[in-house]
Amino acid sequence: MAPPQGSRAPLEFGGPLGAAALMLLLPVTMFHLLLVARSGPARLLGPPPYLPGLEELWSPWALLLCLTWLGLQAALYLLPARKVAEGQELKDKSRLRYPINGFQALVLTALLVGLGVSAGLPLSALPEMLLPLAFAATLTAFIFSLLLYLKALLAPASALAPGGNSGNLIYDFFLGRELNPRICSFDFKYFCELRPGLIGWVLINLALLIQEAELRGSPSLAMWLVNGFQLLYVGDALWYEEAVLTTMDIIHDGFGFMLAFGDLAWVPFTYSLQAQFLLYHPQPLGWPLASFICLINAVGYYIFRGANSQKNTFRKNPSDPRVADLETISTATGRRLLVSGWWGMVRHPNYLGDLIMALAWSLPCGVFHLLPYFYFLYFTALLVHREDRDERQCRQKYGLAWHEYCRRVPYRIVPYVY
Ligand SMILES: NC(=O)C1=CN([C@@H]2O[C@H](COP(=O)(O)OP(=O)(O)OC[C@H]3O[C@@H](n4cnc5c(N)ncnc54)[C@H](OP(=O)(O)O)[C@@H]3O)[C@@H](O)[C@H]2O)C=CC1
Numbered sequence: 001m002a003p004p005q006g007s008r009a010p011l012e013f014g015g016p017l018g019a020a021a022l023m024l025l026l027p028v029t030m031f032h033l034l035l036v037a038r039s040g041p042a043r044l045l046g047p048p049p050y051l052p053g054l055e056e057l058w059s060p061w062a063l064l065l066c067l068t069w070l071g072l073q074a075a076l077y078l079l080p081a082r083k084v085a086e087g088q089e090l091k092d093k094s095r096l097r098y099p100i101n102g103f104q105a106l107v108l109t110a111l112l113v114g115l116g117v118s119a120g121l122p123l124s125a126l127p128e129m130l131l132p133l134a135f136a137a138t139l140t141a142f143i144f145s146l147l148l149y150l151k152a153l154l155a156p157a158s159a160l161a162p163g164g165n166s167g168n169l170i171y172d173f174f175l176g177r178e179l180n181p182r183i184c185s186f187d188f189k190y191f192c193e194l195r196p197g198l199i200g201w202v203l204i205n206l207a208l209l210i211q212e213a214e215l216r217g218s219p220s221l222a223m224w225l226v227n228g229f230q231l232l233y234v235g236d237a238l239w240y241e242e243a244v245l246t247t248m249d250i251i252h253d254g255f256g257f258m259l260a261f262g263d264l265a266w267v268p269f270t271y272s273l274q275a276q277f278l279l280y281h282p283q284p285l286g287w288p289l290a291s292f293i294c295l296i297n298a299v300g301y302y303i304f305r306g307a308n309s310q311k312n313t314f315r316k317n318p319s320d321p322r323v324a325d326l327e328t329i330s331t332a333t334g335r336r337l338l339v340s341g342w343w344g345m346v347r348h349p350n351y352l353g354d355l356i357m358a359l360a361w362s363l364p365c366g367v368f369h370l371l372p373y374f375y376f377l378y379f380t381a382l383l384v385h386r387e388d389r390d391e392r393q394c395r396q397k398y399g400l401a402w403h404e405y406c407r408r409v410p411y412r413i414v415p416y417v418y
């Protein structure tokens with residue numbers, strides 16, 4: 001198939017070979033983590049305790065549950081929103097509109113789950129179903145990506161993403177061809193990025209907490225901490241939902257297997273790894289250490305939220321009194337770059353805060369297993385790679401001004417280290 005005109009973007013993720021390898025490696029890693037988390041030795045780098053057969057992975061009930069969950073979140077997405085936000089300007093100069101009702105979806109889901117549990121819904125049975133649920137989510141993501149690929153064949157050239165249109169089927173399937181696939185006003189990428197996966201993640205965490213309480217009389221302090229920290233993170237993402245409209249996933253990347261699998265399977269089933277680990281490997285944690293870990297999470301959150309809010313406020317209105325005094329440099333595009341405040345400390349202060357929080361989520365699991373640190377390790381790799389991609393895009397967008405910014409702010413993520 002010939003690449004569409006004008007698509008000359010350099011190949012990322014190691015090209016078609018890298019994309020094929022990731023498509024295999026990501027689900028395999030997810031199942032490995034699910035299996036070792038419940039095994040006695042819980043060794044991240046050891047072999048899985050056993051290889052599950054298809055009868056253990058495939059369950060029509062799990063698929064039904066997965067589709068019902070997606071249907072519920074889609075219905076909540078369609079409810080009237082407190083605000084409708086406009087996205088960034090597209091190639092054809094138009095702007096898409098997005099409902100801002102993610103936090104409302106989280107609260108309504110919590111109410112529905114609360115009602116369900118009080119009516120006898122066995123939420124604590126969820127941890128036993130993680131394997132078939134993850135399989136169903138992977139299958140759903142694969143079929144969904146296939147449909148998205150086919151849908152993109154009918155899309156006009158102006159609707160295609162800059163990256164996922166190389167003409168190589170595997171690469172384009174992985175990266176995604178269409179930038180903002182929609183049916184009427186329902187935006188699939190925006191919906192998947194924040195709702196089913198993120199809310200699913202905290203629901204799985206809650207189910208693990210409830211099962212721990214049933215097993216041991218009450219949830220452990222470590223389990224409370226992991227649940228609390230991650231609920232704060234998800235609540236924050238949904239409260240500041242509008243900010244996702246300026247991320248590279250929404251502005252730059254197409255919607256293909258990478259994001260569909262990432263959003264629907266990877267996030268709920270691997271981001272809940274610490275809580276999964278704690279259910280099978282209870283860890284003693286005293287109040288002094290717990291308080292120290294809370295402090296680390298608070299510092300991480302303070303940097304993460306401060307940096308993200310500063311940039312979002314500045315991008316929305318550079319004369320806002322909260323950012324008007326910050327030093328900036330001009331660029332040829334007319335947009336300015338912050339060179340003081342959080343964005344004068346390192347070029348990605350929000351990543352630094354996010355990484356500090358990631359560490360705080362693992363610490364309640366103790367220091368004798370590597371497994372609960374998987375998220376921290378994976379996330380470091382993801383953010384270093386993401387920073388590199390963003391840097392390339394900014395260099396292209398801002399040219400000399402970006403070089404000046406790099407000269408003024410030489411460190412990328414960690415001051416004086418990287
Ligand atoms: N938990 C998870 O799995 C993940 C979490 N995240 C988190 O999501 C959040 C969003 O991350 P992400 O989308 O990667 O990127 P950022 O929010 O860091 O956005 C990068 C963009 O910010 C703008 N920018 C960069 N430097 C400056 C500056 N000095 N002044 C003003 N604007 C600047 C540029 O866009 P422009 O100039 O066009 O505005 C650049 O492209 C982060 O907090 C990240 O940690 C991200 C990925 C995964």
Ligand SMILES: CC(C)CCC[C@@H](C)[C@H]1CC=C2C3=C(CC[C@@]21C)[C@@]1(C)CC[C@H](O)C[C@@H]1CC3
Binds near residue numbers: 193233237249
């Ligand atoms: C499976 C692959 C390794 C890559 C998958 C990447 C996705 C899991 C992430 C890509 C960007 C994401 C963002 C978030 C969650 C993870 C994914 C979807 C947030 C919604 C997390 C909360 C933050 O406040 C905003 C993030 C935006 C980007």
